[in-house]
Amino acid sequence: MKTVQFLKEKQEKYADTESYIELPLEDEIYKSLQKFVSQNKIDLLVLKSKKYNLIDRIFHKSLTKKLALHSSIPMIVIKD
Numbered sequence: 001m002k003t004v005q006f007l008k009e010k011q012e013k014y015a016d017t018e019s020y021i022e023l024p025l026e027d028e029i030y031k032s033l034q035k036f037v038s039q040n041k042i043d044l045l046v047l048k049s050k051k052y053n054l055i056d057r058i059f060h061k062s063l064t065k066k067l068a069l070h071s072s073i074p075m076i077v078i079k080d
Contacts, residue, residue: 045073050080
């Protein structure tokens with residue numbers, strides 16, 4: 001899983017800073033992120049997006065876009 005490896009690398013790189021990285025592992029990722037943000041009083045949400053080809057863009061429902069439209073906290077999106 002590339003995402004898990006990416007998060008582990010970033011967590012190690014920024015181990016000396018006041019930060020926290022967690023990967024919610026539930027079926028409904030959007031709801032789990034919203035719940036996590038509200039329960040933990042998160043100040044900033046950082047997401048990693050990936051590039052999709054034309055066919056994928058037509059059928060893919062963007063979690064990043066959905067969160068950006070409904071989030072009450074600032075977000076940073078890191079492009080793939």
